[in-house]
Amino acid sequence: MTAPVLAVEGLTVSFRGRAGPVRAVTDVDLTVRAGETVGLVGGSGAGKSTVARAVAGLVRPERGAIRVDGVDLAGLGRSATRRLRRQLHLVFQDPYAALPPTRRVADVVAEPLAIHRIGDRAERQRRVADALAAVRLDASRYLSSFPHQLSGGERQRVAFARALVTRPRLILADEPAQMLDASLRVAFIDLISELARDRGVAVVHITHDLALTERPCDRLVVMQAGHVVEQGPTAELLDRPRHPYTAALVAAASGAPIPRGAQ
Amino acid sequence: MNVRSRRYALAGAATLATLGVIAVLAPWLAPYDPGERVGPPFARPTPTHPLGTNDVGQDLLSELIVGTQVSLLVGTVAAVAATVLGTLVGVLAGYARGWVDTVLMRAVDVVLALPVLPLTIVIGVFFGPGLLTQISVIASVIWAGVARELRAQVLSLREREHVQALRVMGAGGVYVLSRHVLPAVAPLVVPQFVLATKTAILLEASLAFLGLGDVTAKSWGTMLSIGYARSAFLTDAWLWWIIPPGLAVALTVMAFAVFGYALEERSRPALRDASRPWPRPRQSPRPDRAAPAAPALLVEDLAVHYRSDRGAVTALDGVSLSVAAGELVGLIGESGSGKSTLAAAALGLLPPAATVTEGRILVTGRDLATLSAPELRSTRGGRVGLIPQEAMSALNPVRTVGSQLAEAVRAHRTLDQEQTRARVEELLALVGLDPDWAKAHPHQLSGGMRQRVVIALALAGDPAVVVADEPTSGLDVLTQAEVLAVLVRLSRELNLALLVVSHDLPMIERIADRIAVLHAGRLVETGPAADLLAAPRHPHTRSLVEAAPRLRVRVPGGPR
Numbered sequence: 001m002t003a004p005v006l007a008v009e010g011l012t013v014s015f016r017g018r019a020g021p022v023r024a025v026t027d028v029d030l031t032v033r034a035g036e037t038v039g040l041v042g043g044s045g046a047g048k049s050t051v052a053r054a055v056a057g058l059v060r061p062e063r064g065a066i067r068v069d070g071v072d073l074a075g076l077g078r079s080a081t082r083r084l085r086r087q088l089h090l091v092f093q094d095p096y097a098a099l100p101p102t103r104r105v106a107d108v109v110a111e112p113l114a115i116h117r118i119g120d121r122a123e124r125q126r127r128v129a130d131a132l133a134a135v136r137l138d139a140s141r142y143l144s145s146f147p148h149q150l151s152g153g154e155r156q157r158v159a160f161a162r163a164l165v166t167r168p169r170l171i172l173a174d175e176p177a178q179m180l181d182a183s184l185r186v187a188f189i190d191l192i193s194e195l196a197r198d199r200g201v202a203v204v205h206i207t208h209d210l211a212l213t214e215r216p217c218d219r220l221v222v223m224q225a226g227h228v229v230e231q232g233p234t235a236e237l238l239d240r241p242r243h244p245y246t247a248a249l250v251a252a253a254s255g256a257p258i259p260r261g262a263q
Numbered sequence: 264m265n266v267r268s269r270r271y272a273l274a275g276a277a278t279l280a281t282l283g284v285i286a287v288l289a290p291w292l293a294p295y296d297p298g299e300r301v302g303p304p305f306a307r308p309t310p311t312h313p314l315g316t317n318d319v320g321q322d323l324l325s326e327l328i329v330g331t332q333v334s335l336l337v338g339t340v341a342a343v344a345a346t347v348l349g350t351l352v353g354v355l356a357g358y359a360r361g362w363v364d365t366v367l368m369r370a371v372d373v374v375l376a377l378p379v380l381p382l383t384i385v386i387g388v389f390f391g392p393g394l395l396t397q398i399s400v401i402a403s404v405i406w407a408g409v410a411r412e413l414r415a416q417v418l419s420l421r422e423r424e425h426v427q428a429l430r431v432m433g434a435g436g437v438y439v440l441s442r443h444v445l446p447a448v449a450p451l452v453v454p455q456f457v458l459a460t461k462t463a464i465l466l467e468a469s470l471a472f473l474g475l476g477d478v479t480a481k482s483w484g485t486m487l488s489i490g491y492a493r494s495a496f497l498t499d500a501w502l503w504w505i506i507p508p509g510l511a512v513a514l515t516v517m518a519f520a521v522f523g524y525a526l527e528e529r530s531r532p533a534l535r536d537a538s539r540p541w542p543r544p545r546q547s548p549r550p551d552r553a554a555p556a557a558p559a560l561l562v563e564d565l566a567v568h569y570r571s572d573r574g575a576v577t578a579l580d581g582v583s584l585s586v587a588a589g590e591l592v593g594l595i596g597e598s599g600s601g602k603s604t605l606a607a608a609a610l611g612l613l614p615p616a617a618t619v620t621e622g623r624i625l626v627t628g629r630d631l632a633t634l635s636a637p638e639l640r641s642t643r644g645g646r647v648g649l650i651p652q653e654a655m656s657a658l659n660p661v662r663t664v665g666s667q668l669a670e671a672v673r674a675h676r677t678l679d680q681e682q683t684r685a686r687v688e689e690l691l692a693l694v695g696l697d698p699d700w701a702k703a704h705p706h707q708l709s710g711g712m713r714q715r716v717v718i719a720l721a722l723a724g725d726p727a728v729v730v731a732d733e734p735t736s737g738l739d740v741l742t743q744a745e746v747l748a749v750l751v752r753l754s755r756e757l758n759l760a761l762l763v764v765s766h767d768l769p770m771i772e773r774i775a776d777r778i779a780v781l782h783a784g785r786l787v788e789t790g791p792a793a794d795l796l797a798a799p800r801h802p803h804t805r806s807l808v809e810a811a812p813r814l815r816v817r818v819p820g821g822p823r
Contacts, residue, residue, distance in 0.1 A: 043739040044710055056431045085433030097424040100443060115434040152598060159428075166432075181597040182767040183810035208739035211769065211812040238814065252740035254814045255769045258751050 003070060004031040005169045005202035006055065006088075011064035013050050024050040026226045027064070032170065032202040037193040039217035039234065040206045041249060047226040048206045052172040055204075056090040057081070069169060086116050088170040089163035093178050095155035099147040105132075105158055106143040112166045131161040134195055153184045160192065170202045177212060189216045210253035214238060222246045272525030278518035282331060289332040293325035297481065305500060314503040318493040326486055327507050333482035334515070337394060338464035341401035345463070346456040348402065349409025354448065356410070357417025358440060368414065374407035380469060387475040394477045401466045409455045416448050454526035461519035468512045483508035558585040559760030560609060560647070560728045565622035567604050567613065578604040578617065580784045586760040588727065591751065593775030593792070594764045595807065601784040606732045606764045610649050611639045627727050645675045648721035650731035654713040657720075658705040664691075664716050665701030671723035690719040693757075694749055711742035715749060722753070728760045729753075735770055747774050768811045772796055780804045 008030040014021040025047040032038045040048045053059045055066055057073070066073045068087055076084065089112070092098040099108055109128045113119055119127065132139045135157040147155055156176060163171050173192060177185035189205065193216030196203040205217060213220055213234060221231040222243065230243040241247040285292060295301045300320040301312075308315045314323035356367040383400045390396040420426060421444075429439050470476065471484025478485060490504040567579040578601045586592045596602035607613050608624055611631045624631045626647045634642060643649075651657045659667055668687045672678065678686065688698040694715040705713055714734065721729055734750065735743040751774050754761040765771050771778060772792055779789040780803065788801040799805040 043741045058427065058431065082433045082435070085431070090428070090431045092424045092428060094424060098428050100425045102446065111429070112432045115429070115432050115438055162428075182769065182812065183597065183807050186810060186812045208741075209812065210740070211814050214814055248741060250814065252744045255773055258744065258748050258773050 004033050004067075005069055006030065006032040006204070007065075007067040007070075008051070008055065009065045009067075011051060011054060011066065012062045013047075013054050013059055014062045015059075023226055025054070028223070028226075028228055030204070030221060030228075032204055034169070034200040034202055035197050036218050037196050037203040037205055037216050039210075039213035039220040040204055040223065041208065041210060041213060041220055042223035042245075043208055043249070045225070046208075046223040048223050049174050051223075052090060052174050052204060052206055055170075055172060056088065057085065058090075082116075086112070086118075086166050087168050088172065089166070089168045091156075091159055091163050091171060091173040091176045093175040095152055095159050095179060096147075098159050099155060101147055103146070104143065105145050105147070105150075108147065108158060109162045109165055112162060116166060118166065127165050128161075131165040132158075134164055134199075135161045135191065137161065152180050153188065156180060156188060157191075164195065164199075164201075167199075168201065170204070171196070172204045172206070174206045175208070176205070177207075185212055186215070192216065208249075210238065210249050211255070222249070268525055268528065271521045275518045275520075275522035275525065278514065279522060282335060282515055282518070285328060286332040286335045289329045293322075293328040295322040295325045297321055297325040297329045298479075305498075307500075308503050314507060315500070317489065317504065323486075323504060323507070326481055327483070327511065330481055330483045330486055330508060331511065333394075333477075333480050334464055334467060334484070334512070337397050337401070337467045337482060338460050341398045341405070341463040341467070342456055342460035344398065344402035345406040345459050346409055346452060349406040349455070349459075350413055350448075350452055352406070353410035353413030354417050354440065354444060357414040358421055358436065358444060360418075360421075364414075367410070371407040371410050371414075374404060375411070377404075379404050379466070383466060383470055384473060384475070387470055387473075392475045392477060394480060397467055397470055397475060397477075400470065400475075401463045404466070405459050405462050409452075409459060412455060413448055413451065416451055417444055420444060420447055451527075454523050457519055457523035457526060461516050461523060464512065464519065465516050483512050558587040558590075559627055560584075560586040560762060561625040562605070562609065563622050563625070565605070565608060565624065566620045567601070567608060568618050568620050570616045570618070577784055579608070582622070582781070582784075582786050584762075584779055584786065584789070586728065586762050588760050589755060589758045591754045591761045591763065591774055591776050593771030593778045594762060594781060595766065595768055595771055595778060596764075596781035597766050599783075600781045602764045602766075602781050603732060605781065606649075606730050606762070609728070609730050609762065610643055610647055612643070612649075641675065644671065644721075644724035644726065646724075646726050647728040647730065648724060648726035650718050650721045650729060650734050652733040652736050654710065654717045654737075655705065657717050658713060660705055662704070663701065664703050664705065664708070668701070668716070668719060668723060671720050675724035686723075690722055691716075693722060693753065694719045709742070710738050711745050714738060714742075714746050718746075718749060718753070722757070726759075728762070731761065731763045733765050733767075734763060735765075735767070743770065750774060768807050769813055780807065 008028060011025055011028040012023070013025040014023050028051055030038070030040070030051065040051065042048050050059060054061050068084055071084060073081065073084065106128055109131055110124050113124045113127060129139045132142060137154065137157050142154070142158070147158070150158065176192065177188045180188060189212050192203060192205065195201065205213065207213060217234045219231065220234050220237045222229050222245065224245045230237065230241065230246050237246065238250055241250050298321065301322050302316045302320050304316060304318050304320045306312055306316040306320070312322050312324065314327065317323055317326070352367050352371065356364040383404055386400045386403070387396055426439060426443060429443060467482060468484035468487065471482050472488045472491070474488055476482055476485035476488065486508040487505060490501065495501045495504040562582055562584040565579055565582045566577070568575040569578050582605060584592070594602055594605065604613070604617065608619065609626070613619070619632065626642060629642065631639065631642070665687050668690055669683045672683055672686045687701055691698050691700060696712060696715050700708065700712070705716070708716065731750065735746055738746060747770065750761060750763065753759055763771060763775065775792045777790065778792045778795045780787050780801065782803045788795060788799065788804045795804065796808060799808050
């Protein structure tokens with residue numbers, strides 16, 4: 001087996017609360033290999049987004065190691081961290097908020113290249129076109145559009161093209177389909193995992209809805225109240241959930257009718 | 264911007280343009296050199312000196328014209344300095360936060376707390392009169408307001424996801440500030456500058472009047488100061504010596520103010536349209552013929568158009584839908600299908616740009632279009648309730664759950680304190696919450712509990728019809744199931760006509776008796792939930808059913 005792209009060990013994150021620090025994440029281990037899509041699932045407040053934000057460097061961990069391609073993020077200087085950032089990208093939940101409203105699609109997708117000063121004009125244009133093609137958006141139609149002219153699904157694809165353009169090793173997708181119409185969700189998640197497989201990108205797919213994990217995810221990691229309560233291959237875990245919390249998530253996502261008169 | 268404020272803005276801009284031209288061309292426009300003695304002292308207005316002369320025989324009209332140049336120059340330069348400093352401080356404080364923010368903003372607080380005029384006088388006297396003194400004194404007291412305004416904007420911008428996304432991509436502070444933050448706040452800097460200029464000109468006049476101006480380059484304020492000192496008020500000389508520069512100051516300040524507020528209004532869309540009147544829905548041509556057995560909510564042949572820049576846009580077209588008492592109807596539609604418009608129409612809450620062009624909406628037999636504004640208000644909440652989509656923004660964060668419920672209860676009935684409390688407890692019990700939660704604030708509740716409170720609010724007026732707009736958006740699957748169970752139970756226990764609007768077919772199919780599918784403003788299919796799911800007739804329904812995210816049915820613990 002290849003070395004994991006992402007290896008999180010003993011990650012613990014606390015936030016300052018009114019009555020002292022509040023643990024959001026406790027001793028979480030997580031590994032993702034190239035080409036693999038791992039579903040990080042749990043209800044709200046389970047700590048799954050905090051894990052992603054810690055990996056992306058938006059929150060500082062209290063304890064634990066985060067290694068990307070074997071390099072520990074904690075021990076790095078400023079410029080090395082910035083270089084490593086090129087290797088990972090976080091796709092946010094809300095495609096309406098995550099794109100700068102005043103930039104055209106061409107500039108939005110090229111932005112990571114500008115930040116890291118990658119390539120000349122021609123090279124950047126080629127990479128942008130390639131990234132848009134990967135998310136099945138017709139470059140000639142979309143390059144000069146503004147985000148507000150696009151539908152939610154199109155915007156989220158643009159956000160995903162922006163994530164692909166530096167050819168990262170790891171993509172963290174935090175509820176990427178939550179704001180899309182229900183009928184577009186499955187197709188969007190499938191697209192992500194398909195690209196991960198084709199391009200050898202490691203993907204962490206964060207969601208509360210197990211119905212969105214069955215096809216795209218190779219493995220599932222279930223979190224509850226900051227702890228990992230269960231993990232395993234997707235099919236196995238959905239068929240035989242061992243932890244009652246996992247079983248409750250499976251039941252909720254299976255869409256059983258809610259009987260009248262029941263509480 | 265409405266017509267009146269646009270007219271004001273134009274008048275302000277025209278005045279400023281005229282003043283600007285006068286200031287630039289002053290040396291050529293002035294009939295005399297204002298420094299030369301060109302007539303007898305204290306001369307009354309004559310054709311050669313339309314505003315007379317001052318105490319040494321200098322032409323007052325020339326002084327007024329050249330004074331425009333001095334006043335505007337001092338005002339503008341001081342405002343530029345103040346805006347640049349204020350922008351730097353505000354952007355830096357808002358973006359850096361931490362101790363930088365604390366130190367800078369305490370400095371801003373100090374400047375804002377000091378009384379402006381005495382402060383400028385003290386500094387002015389300390390440094391001695393002169394244009395440079397005036398400019399630096401004025402700039403040093405007005406930058407703080409600009410800084411505070413911009414810091415607030417940058418703070419909120421900083422937390423926006425698209426700015427956070429840049430940091431995730433590895434962008435440094437300089438990149439984010441120069442490429443994203445500054446361009447985003449630039450439209451706010453312009454009105455701040457114009458308003459700062461207004462303040463600067465006013466301060467300049469005050470300082471000059473107190474003798475802190477430069478007597479070799481007289482501004483309007485200096486003219487006033489000298490006129491006052493040379494006893495213009497003892498004769499009727501004030502008519503041509505004091506009034507013209509006084510008027511000039513007032514006119515300029517007003518022009519800047521009007522223009523500045525118009526710019527500010529334009530840069531903040533939220534301030535716009537606040538005063539637009541609520542249009543009355545068009546009267547239904549048909550008479551109100553409510554049958555006794557009419558369903559609680561009846562939408563007949565409804566068409567709604569939106570006014571937009573590109574002409575009228577059809578949001579709904581020929582939509583007919585009914586919800587009987589005790590029935591739970593799910594309205595399924597993707598974004599842009601018109602489902603939110605339909606929900607708003609059922610509540611008589613269409614946005615101002617929307618017009619009902621055809622059809623009618625009957626709530627418990629009453630046609631919404633025939634109701635007066637007070638009748639419509641009592642219908643809302645009293646006969647038809649709304650469960651809005653964002654529970655957190657639907658609740659007031661600084662008031663307890665109980666006081667918000669009590670307010671909703673009292674909006675429809677006159678009850679004393681004891682009765683109100685009993686009703687609030689009853690409402691909380693209905694949605695499965697302990698009465699103790701009445702004392703809690705919204706932020707102390709979980710997402711699911713907040714949604715229950717919002718449901719209780721919708722029930723406060725004891726409505727017959729309840730419209731729920733995406734009632735489970737933002738909730739995780741476990742909480743969704745809880746909230747859905749509450750809705751299903753209520754529709755039966757209270758015999759409610761419940762219309763649940765959503766894009767989420769797997770959610771709707773768990774609770775609905777009937778499902779209606781809205782697509783591009785038209786109802787493409789309506790039917791009992793089980794039939795519609797098992798055998799969708801319309802291709803759009805079929806694609807929705809097929810694309811819905813569902814787990815394959817599993818037997819817990821069993822083999823595959």
